[in-house]
Amino acid sequence: MDGADNTLSRADLEGLSAAEVRQVIRDGRWTGTSKRHALGREQANIVILREEYALDFMRFCQRNPKPLFLIEATDTGNPEPKMSAPGADIRTDVPAYRVYRDGKAVEDLTDIRHLWRDDHVAFLTGCNLSVDQVMIEAEIPLPHLISEPVWPSQYVSNIACQPAGIFNGPQVVSMRPIPKDLLVKVIELTSRFPRSHGGPLHVGDPAAIGIDDLDNVTWGKPNLVGRGQVPAFWACGITAQAVACEIGIPEMITHKPGHMFVTDLAVVDPVR
Amino acid sequence: MDGADNTLSRADLEGLSAAEVRQVIRDGRWTGTSKRHALGREQANIVILREEYALDFMRFCQRNPKPLFLIEATDTGNPEPKMSAPGADIRTDVPAYRVYRDGKAVEDLTDIRHLWRDDHVAFLTGCNLSVDQVMIEAEIPLPHLISEPVWPSQYVSNIACQPAGIFNGPQVVSMRPIPKDLLVKVIELTSRFPRSHGGPLHVGDPAAIGIDDLDNVTWGKPNLVGRGQVPAFWACGITAQAVACEIGIPEMITHKPGHMFVTDLAVVDPVR
Numbered sequence: 001m002d003g004a005d006n007t008l009s010r011a012d013l014e015g016l017s018a019a020e021v022r023q024v025i026r027d028g029r030w031t032g033t034s035k036r037h038a039l040g041r042e043q044a045n046i047v048i049l050r051e052e053y054a055l056d057f058m059r060f061c062q063r064n065p066k067p068l069f070l071i072e073a074t075d076t077g078n079p080e081p082k083m084s085a086p087g088a089d090i091r092t093d094v095p096a097y098r099v100y101r102d103g104k105a106v107e108d109l110t111d112i113r114h115l116w117r118d119d120h121v122a123f124l125t126g127c128n129l130s131v132d133q134v135m136i137e138a139e140i141p142l143p144h145l146i147s148e149p150v151w152p153s154q155y156v157s158n159i160a161c162q163p164a165g166i167f168n169g170p171q172v173v174s175m176r177p178i179p180k181d182l183l184v185k186v187i188e189l190t191s192r193f194p195r196s197h198g199g200p201l202h203v204g205d206p207a208a209i210g211i212d213d214l215d216n217v218t219w220g221k222p223n224l225v226g227r228g229q230v231p232a233f234w235a236c237g238i239t240a241q242a243v244a245c246e247i248g249i250p251e252m253i254t255h256k257p258g259h260m261f262v263t264d265l266a267v268v269d270p271v272r
Numbered sequence: 273m274d275g276a277d278n279t280l281s282r283a284d285l286e287g288l289s290a291a292e293v294r295q296v297i298r299d300g301r302w303t304g305t306s307k308r309h310a311l312g313r314e315q316a317n318i319v320i321l322r323e324e325y326a327l328d329f330m331r332f333c334q335r336n337p338k339p340l341f342l343i344e345a346t347d348t349g350n351p352e353p354k355m356s357a358p359g360a361d362i363r364t365d366v367p368a369y370r371v372y373r374d375g376k377a378v379e380d381l382t383d384i385r386h387l388w389r390d391d392h393v394a395f396l397t398g399c400n401l402s403v404d405q406v407m408i409e410a411e412i413p414l415p416h417l418i419s420e421p422v423w424p425s426q427y428v429s430n431i432a433c434q435p436a437g438i439f440n441g442p443q444v445v446s447m448r449p450i451p452k453d454l455l456v457k458v459i460e461l462t463s464r465f466p467r468s469h470g471g472p473l474h475v476g477d478p479a480a481i482g483i484d485d486l487d488n489v490t491w492g493k494p495n496l497v498g499r500g501q502v503p504a505f506w507a508c509g510i511t512a513q514a515v516a517c518e519i520g521i522p523e524m525i526t527h528k529p530g531h532m533f534v535t536d537l538a539v540v541d542p543v544r
Contacts, residue, residue, distance in 0.1 A: 051327070054327050055323070055326050055327045055330065055348075055393075058327065058330050058331075058334075058345075059330075059345050059347070062330075062342055062344070062345060063344075063355055070334055072334070072335075073330075073331050073334060075331070075436070075437070076327075083335055083434065121327075162355065164347070165347070191542065194542065198542070270463065270466065270470070
């Protein structure tokens with residue numbers, strides 16, 4: 001029960017509304033991962049940048065919607081994502097943050113009010129955890145939904161992003177082992193949710209996308225690909241953090257991987 | 273045959289590739305509307321702004337995807353939409369342009385190279401003409417597909433856009449009369465194409481969205497709503513031009529309504 005207040009379990013947070021989950025987090029009562037939080041609500045990766053980088057980063061998201069589908073960009077200096085989570089505060093409502101300076105992760109925090117600036121813009125991008133409820137309803141046996149300590153495995157692939165301004169780098173992918181007889185169904189299902197990375201980028205051969213050793217994860221935890229299973233790789237929102245490292249951007253504040261922001265958007269709402 | 277070179281008919285342009293259509297336009301051989309051009313390819317509304325307005329306009333598009341689904345934003349100063357139409361030149365490849373200054377339409381042109389600046393950003397947003405091929409294949413009898421001089425009727429509605437920075441104003445809608453027994457099918461079909469405005473904003477009662485007189489169009493041409501038909505209203509990309517007028521922006525260069533830019537994107541390609 002990573003980072004949980006001893007009065008709260010992950011099961012407690014499954015059934016809460018998104019606003020209730022955010023309040024629990026704002027109150028400092030949950031600093032763990034957001035797996036299964038407010039099931040059925042869109043979870044988001046967070047990237048906070050100074051406005052001078054905002055137009056290029058927005059073009060970068062627009063050109064790379066598989067890893068970085070843009071759910072919202074806040075008004076400059078305003079920490080409220082008023083479209084997707086009215087009333088929320090992006091500086092306090094994420095379970096944990098990671099601060100990058102000059103392309104290096106320098107600090108993990110649970111509150112960033114002291115770092116917020118009048119020229120900051122917060123970007124919310126899609127996250128695969130959003131479709132967990134869909135996977136549960138469709139009875140897809142994803143390991144991270146079945147076993148508490150398990151987590152999707154995340155790797156830096158050799159698939160390049162489409163650059164925009166200074167933003168350039170490799171796509172990060174998340175791997176889930178899928179039973180072969182469910183593979184088409186999983187591709188069909190995830191393809192319906194382009195906001196949450198859509199269908200996989202690649203299926204089958206890790207080496208084909210530059211991953212030599214599935215045990216050597218960059219984020220998350222290794223997952224065993226068992227007999228009769230195939231590794232499937234989806235684009236991942238941590239791509240923004242890999243890019244921050246690649247280009248050595250002076251400052252980028254993000255969520256800590258796995259510790260997402262929960263929006264009010266229903267995952268089943270159409271993209272529009 | 274509005275604006276056609278006498279050696280070319282609209283039927284000639286239906287079967288051309290998007291790149292071929294753009295070359296015909298660049299050569300000055302077609303200055304008419306883009307109806308049925310390169311059928312099956314995504315057509316785009318164009319908005320060109322100085323970079324100082326680009327971040328706010330991009331947030332405006334992101335918050336209003338029904339009228340302004342963002343297909344691409346070019347690099348600042350670069351007139352090539354390299355994601356959706358590599359090799360194209362946004363300054364010459366649109367059949368006709370409209371220039372707004374201080375919120376007023378001041379000039380229509382067929383080439384804007386002399387107006388292009390190093391700090392210009394071009395935005396391409398979705399257009400309903402893109403789904404004409406879908407409608408033809410599905411045998412939906414849309415008047416503008418059946419009769420050459422007919423055009424969808426366009427109105428300023430009382431539905432407000434979500435504001436972003438200085439950008440604020442009403443949504444423009446386009447009306448098509450739909451046979452009642454095909455209405456659900458048309459809604460289902462258009463809902464599959466969120467890049468091209470998706471499903472309608474409203475069906476049935478023009479007055480409910482602020483339209484008192486269907487004969488009084490702002491753009492396009494009046495369409496008769498016959499017996500057994502219902503007026504259906506889709507969000508329209510001309511919204512950007514209505515907003516330019518509303519806020520009196522110093523400069524906005526757009527396509528002339530109905531005279532769209534044809535991208536290489538297949539309309540049936542998934543949004544991703």
